[in-house]
Amino acid sequence: MDLPPFLLDQWTARFASASPPIACNLASSTGPGWTLRELAALGDSPLDLTDTPLGYSSAEGSRALRAAIAALHGADPDWVVVTTGGSEALSLLFCVLEQPGASIALPDPGYPAYAAMAMAWRLDAQPYRLAREAGYVQSADAVLSAVGERTAAVVVNTPHNPTGSVMKRDELSRLATELSGRGIPLIVDEVFHPIYFGSAQPSAADIDNVVVVGDMSKALSLPGLRLGWIIDRDAERRARLIGARSYFAISHSPLLERLAAHALANAPAILGRAQAVADANLAALEAMVARSEGRMAWVRPAGGTTAFPWFTDGRDSRRLCDAAARQGVLVVPGDCFGRPDHVRIGFASQVGGLDHALEIVGSLV
Incomplete structure (x- = not known):
């Protein structure tokens, strides 16, 4: 392709x-x-990686790392699946959501990889417009206008790349509820959380029918770790994600997982x-x-x-x-x-x- x-x-x-x-x-x-050197020096004692076994980690990520990710989002560690950056997180989700004739509702403008990745998994990209004349406000109604019978999932990016707009918590909750009634999961890309100007808001990980994507690259400023995650409370879909990741990547590097867990401990x-x-x-x-x-x-x-x-x-x-x-x-x-x-x-x-x-x-x- x-x-x-x-x-x-x-x-x-x-x-x-x-x-x-x-x-x-x-x-x-x-x-x-x-x-x-700077990262390892954070905390009460410097991080020593010399005793790290250079074998495989588990496909879903180490328990210590998943617990650290969960703490950042106020979630259950069992809901967390570690990925190779936010890109693999999206690829895994689109893979398990792929079905004949399905589409994904995506923000426009938005991160260009969304539409390309949807195409790679044979999902039609259905854009919903973030209007400049309306201040790029992200509203549930604008998103729902792009949702139809073939919609397999909806992606919301908040804080948003490239505009920096934020979907308010009550709008996210209303959107997730509306989509739940139609059997459609809401994927919330939170790679820029929790950097806010003015009113901050908590992660959407505790909202029913929300799947959160995050990573170490953006707000946490560590793109070289190539580490991301999915937070999904749906046990059946989570098992499918872990199964797919076992084929795609087998696991992440235990060395990078330890670095990431140390970084999150010093978030x-x-x-x-x-x-x-x-x-x-x-x-x-x-x-x-x-x-x-x-x-x-x-x-x-x-x-x-x-x-x-x-x-x-x-x-x-x-x-x-x-x-x-x-x-x-x-x-x-x-x-x-x-x-x-x-x-x-x-x-x-x-x-x-x-x-x-x-x-x-x-x-x-």
Whole structure:
């Protein structure tokens, strides 16, 4: 099967070995990075991995890791299935949900891999629109408008990539209840939870008929661990997920599982740093948009690590993105998300040098 080009990945890969190198990466959707030394030093005593057996883990993940993931979401460890990043989590879910003629309701705009992965599992992508003119608000009614007799599942991403919008708790609960009556599970992608600006909200893992997807890459800022998870209270579907994973991946690395469990044991330090950087950098980004004097507009993110401003004159953003990259600043052209007049800016990974980078971007607006 020929999948559509992954424009987002192609764009970032194009500059991975740029010469001179990119000085400020605002294409990243993660929080501030960590080294192995810094991560191992967190907590009361440094982590020592030298006694880790380099064998297989269980397909669902070690009990210690599943308990740590469950604690982050207020869930039962038995509901957790460990995966190789959020991507495998979605692939596993789409695999067990696949049936002839079925479709998946997906946000538009949204993370491009959703639709490609649905296609890979022969599921039709049925988009529901997040309207710019409505502030990209995520509502149960907008999602339900895309649900039909062939819908096998619904995906909600909150906080949302690329816009930073958040679906309120009461809307999530109402949507999950409405879908439950139709026998349709609600998949809530929470990879940017719990980074919020203003009112925070708990994980959706405790809501009936919700399957949560999470990972270590975004809010937890550790993409190199390649570790994600599914939280699903449906025991029958969970058994199918574990069975599928036994074929796909056998297990995760026990070395990386121990690192992830250690990171989650110290989640307040990791998430606190990410939140502080995101708060400060979001304020700087807001000031840049204000300085554009109306040439650029945006919906201020309510959560997550990405923003999705746009040119008010409707111009294509790729020229700006190319020009910024030549000056050492990487941002993502909106056509990677089907919105050429937008630009996605990741504002939580850069600890220093942001002001200068935003001056460069602002000068090109």
